[in-house]
Amino acid sequence: GEDVEQSLFLSVREGDSSVINCTYTDSSSTYLYWYKQEPGAGLQLLTYIFSNMDMKQDQRLTVLLNKKDKHLSLRIADTQTGDSAIYFCAESISFKTIFGAGTRLFVKA
Amino acid sequence: DTGVSQDPRHKITKRGQNVTFRCDPISEHNRLYWYRQTLGQGPEFLTYFQNEAQLEKSRLLSDRFSAERPKGSFSTLEIQRTEQGDSAMYLCASSLAGQKNTEAFFGQGTRLTVV
Numbered sequence: 616g617e618d619v620e621q622s623l624f625l626s627v628r629e630g631d632s633s634v635i636n637c638t639y640t641d642s643s644s645t646y647l648y649w650y651k652q653e654p655g656a657g658l659q660l661l662t663y664i665f666s667n668m669d670m671k672q673d674q675r676l677t678v679l680l681n682k683k684d685k686h687l688s689l690r691i692a693d694t695q696t697g698d699s700a701i702y703f704c705a706e707s708i709s710f711k712t713i714f715g716a717g718t719r720l721f722v723k724a
Numbered sequence: 725d726t727g728v729s730q731d732p733r734h735k736i737t738k739r740g741q742n743v744t745f746r747c748d749p750i751s752e753h754n755r756l757y758w759y760r761q762t763l764g765q766g767p768e769f770l771t772y773f774q775n776e777a778q779l780e781k782s783r784l785l786s787d788r789f790s791a792e793r794p795k796g797s798f799s800t801l802e803i804q805r806t807e808q809g810d811s812a813m814y815l816c817a818s819s820l821a822g823q824k825n826t827e828a829f830f831g832q833g834t835r836l837t838v839v
Contacts, residue, residue, distance in 0.1 A: 619766070648827070657815065657832035658767070703766050710755070710780060710821075712828060714766030 619715035621704050626721040633691040635718045637704030640685060644706035647680060649689045652701045652717070661689070661702075696722045728831035730816050736837045737806055744802045745834045749818030756799050757828060758791055759815040760784065767815050773799060774821070806838045 621637040639647070648663040664671045664678045664687070671678045677690040691698055701717040729748045737743050749756045754775050759767035770789070771781045775796040785791075788806075793799040803810055813835050817828040 646827070650830075658830040660827055660829070663827060705766070710772055710774075711757070711769040712767075712817075713769070716764065716766050 619704055619706060619713050621702075621715040621718050623716065624719050624721070626723065627694050628723050629694060629696055631694055633689075633694045633698070633720055633722075635689045635691075635702050635704075635720065637687045637689075637715055638685055639687065639704070639706045639713075641706060641708050641713070642682075642685065644708055646707040647678075647687050648703075648705040648707070648712070649676075649678065649687075650703040650705060650714075652703065658703065691720075694720075694722050696724055698722055728816055728818050728829050730814075730831040730834050732834055733832065734835045734837075736839060739808060739838055740805055742802065742804045743806060743836065744800050745814055745816075745836075747799045747801070747816030747818075747831060749797070749799070749816070750829055751797075753818035753820050753826070753829075754796070755819045755821050755828075756793055757817040757819075758799070758801050759817065759830075761813040761815055761833070762811075770801075803836075806836075808838045811836055811838045 618640045627633045649661045650658045651661050675692045679688045699722045701719050703717045704715040705712045731746045757772040758770040761767040770785050771791050773793040788804045791801045813833040815833045817830045819828040820826040
């Protein structure tokens with residue numbers, strides 16, 4: 616089946632690293648994504664990783680993929696108050712994207 | 725290009741009324757998707773078009789819902805006889821598929837409230 620699971624909340628202090636975890640069930644995923652959604656706004660694609668990669672780094676963002684365990688993580692270095700948002704893990708299967716329920720990140724000043 | 729645009733941004737309607745939403749994708753994108761997002765959940769796939777052809781519909785899309793993309797550009801999503809359970813954010817996305825593929829770009833959504 617198609618299912619993406621992620622924890623609902625994460626709270627960190629400004630300047631610390633945030634790590635948001637996700638597990639997915641469909642091993643046929645080609646791409647895995649991290650989207651950011653701020654209140655009242657649409658979805659913003661933060662980064663993505665192709666399923667044959669283990670890691671991708673993009674400035675403050677590091678994505679790790681463990682394909683054997685179907686586990687994806689997003690690390691945000693030096694987390695800022697502007698990073699407070701909901702982060703969605705998603706996998707692409709054929710033509711559609713399956714989303715998790717989102718992790719709400721709170722950044723304390 | 726300004727990205728995917730959706731209209732209206734907000735819609736409040738009485739139960740039983742019909743509503744129609746519009747999505748204008750990124751101009752060269754041949755695929756267009758509709759998703760629904762309820763409070764506290766991630767977006768759920770509803771349907772998608774390749775050019776003007778509607779190729780897949782989710783079981784979430786009851787027969788009160790109809791989507792069209794008549795000329796392969798903009799799309800409309802109509803909900804007939806709205807119910808309170810239809811209250812949600814309706815998101816449209818577009819992508820390019822073919823020789824060159826892109827990820828899906830999302831619009832800001834239409835928030836529907838059925839009272």
